[in-house]
Amino acid sequence: MKTMELHLTVNGKSLTWTIAPGELLLDLLRRQGYFGVKRGCEKGECGACAVLLDGKPINSCLMFAAQAEGREILTIEGVAVDGKLDPLQEAFLDHGAVQCGFCTSGMVISAKALLLRCPDPSEEEVREALAGHLCRCTGYLKPVEAVLAAASRKKHRARRVKPVAEVAR
Ligand code: FES
Ligand code: FES
Structure with missing residues (x-):
């Protein structure tokens, strides 16, 4: 079988893997043990x-x-990071937004991207960010609440930690 080398960074680690040219990223990640990346519809729908x-x-x-x-x-x-859950993961647990958990890793990943580019999103922005995720269990409300709660926790934390210049004044 024809193979090729792939160089990439996964979760901060530089890696070189041998892959088949037609292999899907989903298949590769699961083959390498990243089982949090779930195999659902395989059509870009879930x-x-x-x-x-x-x-x-x-x-x-x-x-x-x-x-x-x-x-x-x-x-x-x-x-x-270092065994400590991200505020998003904590909020998903606190708000009952994890039931069977099949959709959760994907939702958290999309929510993470949202909060990185928009730390204080509106409900509409959160709904839009989660729109590509199907969930059979939660009815969607709880994941939306969880993302808004995580954003608000981060905001409060940021407020508590004053910028150095402000403290020195
Ligand atoms: S498995 Fe990729 S979108 Fe459903
Ligand atoms: S928690 Fe079961 S599919 Fe979303």
């Missing part, structure tokens, strides 16, 4: 396979692994 590619959410079932050459990927496995 969002369960979402990862961040250079900070933007994409459906990994719609992309060839080879297209990730030199790119940076964030999967749900890289969202918690």
Whole structure:
């Protein structure tokens, strides 16, 4: 079988993997043990396979692994840092936004991208960010509440920590 080398960064780690030219990014990530990237519809309709590619959410079932050459990927496995859950993950748990959990990693990934580019989103912006994710369990309201709560927690934290210049005044 013809193979090629792929160089990429996953969750902050530089990696070189041997892949088949036609292999999908979803298949590659799962083959490498990133099982938080879920295999759902495989048609770009459910969002369960979402990862961040250079900070933007994409459906990994719609992309060839080879297209990730030199790119940076964030999967749900890289969202918690040093064993500490991201505020988004905490908010999903606190708001009952995780039930069977199948859609959760994809939703958290898309929400993460939203809060990175827009730390204080409106409800409409959150709904738009989660629009590509199908959930059979939660009715969508709880995930939306969770993202808004995470954004508001971050805002309060940022307010508590005064900028150095302000403290020195
Ligand atoms: S598995 Fe990729 S969008 Fe459904
Ligand atoms: S929590 Fe079950 S599909 Fe969303």
